[in-house]
Amino acid sequence: MSNNTPSSNHFVAPLEETPLVAIDAVKVGDRPSNLWIDAWRDMRRRPMFWISAAIILLVLIVAFFPNLFTQVPPNDNCQLSNSNGAPTGEHILGFTKQGCDVFSRIIHGTSTSLSVGIIVVILTTVLGILFGMFAGYYGGWLDSVLSRAGDIFFSIPYILAAVVIMSVFSAYRNVFVISLAIGIFAWPATARVLRAEILRVKNSDFVMAAQALGVSRFRILIRHVLPNSIAPVIVVTTISLGAAIVAEATLSFLGVGLPNSTMSWGNDISQAQTDLRTAPQTLIYPSLALSITVLSFIMLGEVIRDALDPKARAQR
Amino acid sequence: MAGYIFRRILQAIPVLLGTTFLIYFMVFAMPGDPLLALFGDKTPNPALLERLRQEYHLDQPFIVQYFLYLGGILRGDFGTSFSGEPVSAILARTFPVTIRLAIMALFIEFVGGVLIGLVSGLRKGKLFDASALVVSLIFISLPIFVIAFVGQFIFGIQLGWARTTVSSGAPIQDLILPAFVLASITFAQIVRLTRASVIETQSLDFVRTAYGKGLTRRRIIPVHILRNSLIPVVTYAATDFGVLLVGATVTEGIFNVPGVGRTLYQAIIRGEGPTVVSFVTVMVLIYLVVNLVVDLLYGLLDPRIRYVK
Numbered sequence: 309m310s311n312n313t314p315s316s317n318h319f320v321a322p323l324e325e326t327p328l329v330a331i332d333a334v335k336v337g338d339r340p341s342n343l344w345i346d347a348w349r350d351m352r353r354r355p356m357f358w359i360s361a362a363i364i365l366l367v368l369i370v371a372f373f374p375n376l377f378t379q380v381p382p383n384d385n386c387q388l389s390n391s392n393g394a395p396t397g398e399h400i401l402g403f404t405k406q407g408c409d410v411f412s413r414i415i416h417g418t419s420t421s422l423s424v425g426i427i428v429v430i431l432t433t434v435l436g437i438l439f440g441m442f443a444g445y446y447g448g449w450l451d452s453v454l455s456r457a458g459d460i461f462f463s464i465p466y467i468l469a470a471v472v473i474m475s476v477f478s479a480y481r482n483v484f485v486i487s488l489a490i491g492i493f494a495w496p497a498t499a500r501v502l503r504a505e506i507l508r509v510k511n512s513d514f515v516m517a518a519q520a521l522g523v524s525r526f527r528i529l530i531r532h533v534l535p536n537s538i539a540p541v542i543v544v545t546t547i548s549l550g551a552a553i554v555a556e557a558t559l560s561f562l563g564v565g566l567p568n569s570t571m572s573w574g575n576d577i578s579q580a581q582t583d584l585r586t587a588p589q590t591l592i593y594p595s596l597a598l599s600i601t602v603l604s605f606i607m608l609g610e611v612i613r614d615a616l617d618p619k620a621r622a623q624r
Numbered sequence: 625m626a627g628y629i630f631r632r633i634l635q636a637i638p639v640l641l642g643t644t645f646l647i648y649f650m651v652f653a654m655p656g657d658p659l660l661a662l663f664g665d666k667t668p669n670p671a672l673l674e675r676l677r678q679e680y681h682l683d684q685p686f687i688v689q690y691f692l693y694l695g696g697i698l699r700g701d702f703g704t705s706f707s708g709e710p711v712s713a714i715l716a717r718t719f720p721v722t723i724r725l726a727i728m729a730l731f732i733e734f735v736g737g738v739l740i741g742l743v744s745g746l747r748k749g750k751l752f753d754a755s756a757l758v759v760s761l762i763f764i765s766l767p768i769f770v771i772a773f774v775g776q777f778i779f780g781i782q783l784g785w786a787r788t789t790v791s792s793g794a795p796i797q798d799l800i801l802p803a804f805v806l807a808s809i810t811f812a813q814i815v816r817l818t819r820a821s822v823i824e825t826q827s828l829d830f831v832r833t834a835y836g837k838g839l840t841r842r843r844i845i846p847v848h849i850l851r852n853s854l855i856p857v858v859t860y861a862a863t864d865f866g867v868l869l870v871g872a873t874v875t876e877g878i879f880n881v882p883g884v885g886r887t888l889y890q891a892i893i894r895g896e897g898p899t900v901v902s903f904v905t906v907m908v909l910i911y912l913v914v915n916l917v918v919d920l921l922y923g924l925l926d927p928r929i930r931y932v933k
Binding site for chain 2 (some may be wrong): 456595
């Protein structure tokens with residue numbers, strides 16, 4: 309170990325100073341940490357997460373149990389003498405043009421808007437994962453075919469596509485058809501995000517280790533690559549749930565959404581537009597319900613994105 | 625460069641074929657009479673049906689119909705509207721108005737969005753930044769028609785600063801309010817993108833070098849930080865042109881702007897299916913062309929893009 313050049317003394321540490329045991333030792337009591345646990349630790353410290361989660365929970369409860377929140381029936385007992393009437397004791401947000409209770413209609417319309425959002429998101433996530441997964445992992449001609457197909461669907465703005473579909477299926481306007489019309493053109497965004505992430509993940513060491521152990525390609529994709537690439541998909545999904553609710557409202561506003569007999573926020577806003585001058589409450593309150601719900605989903609998506617991205621966490 | 629342009633245009637052809645085919649397929653390959661389906665619960669008169677049947681070549685097999693239709697599009701023939709006026713003539717009349725509105729909206733969102741995003745990014749974590757983030761989130765979650773109605777209500781009815789509907793010639797002063805409404809949808813995204821991009825650029829080596837050389841902030845911010853932060857913002861603007869098209873449909877409908885969007889809006893409201901299909905096709909084509917042009921411009925501005933396969 310004795311060396312006469314003065315500088316090298318600094319670089320060679322004597323063995324007794326750093327025992328090998330200390331380097332190899334693992335703290336047994338430590339909880340294992342991974343991306344999801346880190347993300348959760350980061351998220352639960354942020355007020356934005358709790359606010360958006362609380363609003364989403366409330367919206368879910370309203371959608372499932374509307375009668376807990378209002379005793380007034382939304383469509384029966386509507387009296388034209390109350391048309392566009394101001395709020396009274398029992399009817400806290402006033403009346404619509406048909407003399408129906410605004411608050412009750414908002415409460416009962418919640419489940420429609422939310423179901424459209426959820427069905428669209430299930431559809432875009434399933435299609436997006438299938439297309440993105442195979443395109444990114446197998447590459448080659450399959451990637452070319454799937455990505456070009458995605459490009460074609462991506463090149464038609466999905467609301468315009470939904471307008472055409474809803475015009476064709478004018479006889480079958482219901483929650484399922486409108487969700488299909490929106491979802492069938494909205495999936496390429498998810499597929500693109502997943503494909504990019506899979507391209508990054510599939511060259512990781514753990515994939516090579518699995519290959520060396522002789523695990524089949526498909527099994528590697530399902531067990532190792534996909535679970536490690538799914539994080540950005542969750543972000544896109546949360547945000548697009550909000551976007552789907554807006555899309556339904558826009559289609560209903562244009563008159564190619566759900567029929568007037570179906571209660572939805574979009575329908576209420578659409579019917580209120582002509583009375584903006586005389587009865588702004590019929591327009592403002594459903595819009596407010598819609599915006600707060602959408603805002604919560606977008607906020608939740610942003611919080612998850614920040615939590616899952618260590619770079620963004622460091623920058624904050 | 626010529627090779628890049630050629631390659632890019634070649635790539636656009638399958639997408640063009642695919643989108644037109646998809647629209648045509650959705651409308652005309654469904655079981656039942658596609659024309660009757662397009663009219664919904666209305667019953668069109670037999671003469672009109674007969675004219676449309678000939679126009680869309682519905683007596684031919686599906687694939688022949690599609691190619692005849694595609695041939696028409698390539699010659700600039702998009703069919704005729706309900707009033708019997710050729711769609712191309714309506715386009716010639718309404719397109720300039722929409723372009724004027726779109727340019728005003730793009731100007732507002734870029735100047736406003738980039739300025740606010742820049743200040744936010746430079747003052748990360750301060751009050752201005754926090755409020756800009758909150759306001760932008762609110763704008764992102766508001767549907768365009770709500771923004772339009774609220775704008776109409778506040779500025780048109782209560783304050784009386786603007787006309788609630790645009791007069792026939794669509795003069796610039798009437799278009800200011802609709803342009804702000806149209807700008808508001810993508811404005812918030814531009815603020816957020818610029819902010820993130822400015823924060824990232826600020827920490828790069830060349831900015832530190834510029835400070836090290838003793839340059840002033842007045843020179844570093846516009847020349848080193850802003851210029852290099854704009855690339856993702858411009859990329860976003862191209863992909864989000866589709867949102868602007870849908871936004872224009874709703875905005876022009878609400879403010880009665882005599883543009884392409886209002887024509888589509890009115891066709892949708894009246895349930896005039898065939899006209900809707902023609903105009904959606906036109907808008908998708910515009911969207912494709914804009915994206916192609918932006919891509920070509922990129923190759924011109926940033927040589928790195930040209931050489932990536």
